[in-house]
Amino acid sequence: MRSTTSDSTSRRSPNSSPETAERILSAAVAEFAEHGFSKTTIRGIAAAAEVSPGLVIHHFGSKEGLRTACDEYVFEAITASKAKNAEYATMAVQMMFDDPAMATAVHYLVKSLLDPSEHGQRYFDHYVDLVESYITDGFAGYIFRQSEDTRGQAATIAVMALAPAMLDQRLQTNLGTADTTDTMTRLAPHLLDLYLHGVLETVPTDADISTSPTAEHSAKDRSEASARSDLREEES
Amino acid sequence: MRSTTSDSTSRRSPNSSPETAERILSAAVAEFAEHGFSKTTIRGIAAAAEVSPGLVIHHFGSKEGLRTACDEYVFEAITASKAKNAEYATMAVQMMFDDPAMATAVHYLVKSLLDPSEHGQRYFDHYVDLVESYITDGFAGYIFRQSEDTRGQAATIAVMALAPAMLDQRLQTNLGTADTTDTMTRLAPHLLDLYLHGVLETVPTDADISTSPTAEHSAKDRSEASARSDLREEES
DNA sequence: TTCGCGATTGAACGCGCGTTTAATATTGAA
DNA sequence: TTCAATATTAAACGCGCGTTCAATCGCGAA
Numbered sequence: 001m002r003s004t005t006s007d008s009t010s011r012r013s014p015n016s017s018p019e020t021a022e023r024i025l026s027a028a029v030a031e032f033a034e035h036g037f038s039k040t041t042i043r044g045i046a047a048a049a050e051v052s053p054g055l056v057i058h059h060f061g062s063k064e065g066l067r068t069a070c071d072e073y074v075f076e077a078i079t080a081s082k083a084k085n086a087e088y089a090t091m092a093v094q095m096m097f098d099d100p101a102m103a104t105a106v107h108y109l110v111k112s113l114l115d116p117s118e119h120g121q122r123y124f125d126h127y128v129d130l131v132e133s134y135i136t137d138g139f140a141g142y143i144f145r146q147s148e149d150t151r152g153q154a155a156t157i158a159v160m161a162l163a164p165a166m167l168d169q170r171l172q173t174n175l176g177t178a179d180t181t182d183t184m185t186r187l188a189p190h191l192l193d194l195y196l197h198g199v200l201e202t203v204p205t206d207a208d209i210s211t212s213p214t215a216e217h218s219a220k221d222r223s224e225a226s227a228r229s230d231l232r233e234e235e236s
Numbered sequence: 237m238r239s240t241t242s243d244s245t246s247r248r249s250p251n252s253s254p255e256t257a258e259r260i261l262s263a264a265v266a267e268f269a270e271h272g273f274s275k276t277t278i279r280g281i282a283a284a285a286e287v288s289p290g291l292v293i294h295h296f297g298s299k300e301g302l303r304t305a306c307d308e309y310v311f312e313a314i315t316a317s318k319a320k321n322a323e324y325a326t327m328a329v330q331m332m333f334d335d336p337a338m339a340t341a342v343h344y345l346v347k348s349l350l351d352p353s354e355h356g357q358r359y360f361d362h363y364v365d366l367v368e369s370y371i372t373d374g375f376a377g378y379i380f381r382q383s384e385d386t387r388g389q390a391a392t393i394a395v396m397a398l399a400p401a402m403l404d405q406r407l408q409t410n411l412g413t414a415d416t417t418d419t420m421t422r423l424a425p426h427l428l429d430l431y432l433h434g435v436l437e438t439v440p441t442d443a444d445i446s447t448s449p450t451a452e453h454s455a456k457d458r459s460e461a462s463a464r465s466d467l468r469e470e471e472s
Numbered sequence: 473t474t475c476g477c478g479a480t481t482g483a484a485c486g487c488g489c490g491t492t493t494a495a496t497a498t499t500g501a502a
Numbered sequence: 503t504t505c506a507a508t509a510t511t512a513a514a515c516g517c518g519c520g521t522t523c524a525a526t527c528g529c530g531a532a
Contacts, residue, residue: 017478017479017480020479020480036274038272038274038275039274041518041519041520042519042520042521043518043519043520051480051481052480052481052482053481053482053520053521054480054481054482054483054521054522054523055479055480055481057520057521057522058478058479058480059479062520062521063520063521113403113406114350114402116405120406121406121409121410124403124406124409124410125409125410128410142436142437142438143436143437144435144436144437145429145433145434145435145436145437147425147426147429149422149425149426151411152411152422152423152425152426153426155407155410155411155422155423156400156423156426156427156430157426157430157435159399159400159403159407159423160396160399160430162399162403163395163396163398163399163402164392164395166350166399166402166403167349167360167395167398167402169352170349170356170357170360171391171395173357173361174357174360174361174364174391175387175388175391186385186388186391187388187391187392187395189383189385189388190383190385190388190389190392190393191392193381193383194392194393194396194430194434195434195435195436196434196436196438197381197433197434198381198430198431198432198433198434199380199381199393199431200378200379200380200381200431200432201378201379201380201381202378202432256509256510277488277489277490278489278490278491279488279489279490287510287511288510288511288512289490289491289511290491290492290493290510290511290512290513291509291510291511293490293491293492294508294509294510295509298490298491299490299491
């Protein structure tokens with residue numbers, strides 16, 4: 001039943017269509033990346049690839065088989081990209097979105113990460129390992145703060161690095177950015193600031209220190225009041 | 237023929253069953269939180285609430301109507317919690333998971349956030365607004381670093397704060413933590429460190445400082461090599 | 473040329489979904 | 503008690519899904 005070059009002598013039988021299978025695979029990655037796995041249909045993929053639904057099954061056996069093939073396809077694309085651009089990993093995720101195909105691959109991985117399945121866990125585990133090696137060995141000229149719980153630290157940083165891609169659509173709508181690249185460009189300086197200095201500063205005990213106070217907003221004690229009010233009404 | 241009615245004392249209109257509707261609602265929130273919206277079935281909710289599928293439709297009109305009802309239900313639970321515990325918002329998300337019902341509510345919101353729909357966007361927008369007010373007014377005794385792009389900064393911080401809850405399952409598997417509370421407790425010190433100091437330190441110009449080299453891993457320049465290799469094999 | 477095999481298709485199958493419908497059970501109001 | 507309205511159910515409807523199947527097409531081998 002399984003097809004696609006079962007002959008070891010690389011001899012192609014009467015008919016072959018490696019490019020058709022690849023077109024299906026490419027369409028599948030795009031569809032999965034956009035709609036997620038459960039909402040994506042074989043019929044939709046077939047339509048995008050301009051083939052019949054039956055042919056998709058013929059080449060990949062099942063929807064799950066197609067997904068597995070997509071995993072390898074995307075992993076190879078990501079690793080190939082990393083070889084060319086080793087700086088992406090920890091915080092410069094936005095660099096990956098320059099290449100449209102790479103952006104699709106990242107979106108696919110995000111969907112895989114958020115969908116309960118082994119595929120996504122495998123990628124997440126690998127990513128945490130990668131960050132952990134960065135913590136111990138340094139990365140791109142930077143060194144990391146050290147912790148007694150390096151594993152937990154690596155997991156924390158990995159989660160932070162993946163977060164913007166996961167909420168890409170939400171950010172795009174909220175900030176009014178045009179696309180993913182635009183969004184990541186907008187976030188980049190704040191991410192860098194966060195990674196370098198954090199976000200909080202201990203309240204000055206008596207004297208002012210550092211950080212030019214650009215805006216003297218009314219810093220009252222309404223931190224709790226604002227938390228309780230108006231969660232429900234909105235209009236923006 | 238369901239039980240529950242058991243004893244007498246029914247003083248309502250001709251017939252009514254607010255408690256049955258509430259049981260359905262509660263079951264729906266739990267099911268949605270666990271499986272997401274598209275994978276959750278009316279039949280599954282009905283079974284969890286021990287009623288017939290038709291009754292679910294009778295009370296809420298449709299699956300979408302049920303979802304809308306769940307939104308309000310969860311929003312109220314969250315806001316009620318915030319009234320009692322105003323410290324959760326920015327980084328102390330883990331505090332919310334003490335209450336099991338609250339943990340379900342948070343998981344529901346996460347699923348809503350990750351599912352493309354207006355409901356999740358509404359919550360995200362509100363949350364960014366909340367963080368923005370914290371940036372300008374301070375929060376829980378802390379003051380925030382100031383930026384020219386407060387909106388972008390707020391969005392960045394909001395995304396960071398939501399990230400651990402979104403990858404809860406992935407973290408649990410990777411770290412071997414028992415449950416969400418355990419996971420959040422594990423991450424908490426690293427999150428605090430991140431928020432207070434960041435993760436990176438500029439590489440020392442000439443002298444070594446701090447950071448004991450704990451790991452004897454082959455700490456070569458393999459940062460790039462490890463990125464390219466062994467993405468696909470795993471066994472842990 | 474003829475033959476065989478994989479590529480490809482259109483139609484159909486079975487299933488589970490959200491929803492509808494008709495009937496029954498229950499209960500406050502008259 | 504009688505009545506009307508609601509709660510509740512079992513069954514079924516229609517639809518879209520993943521998948522199967524039989525038939526056809528196209529091309530290399532003989």
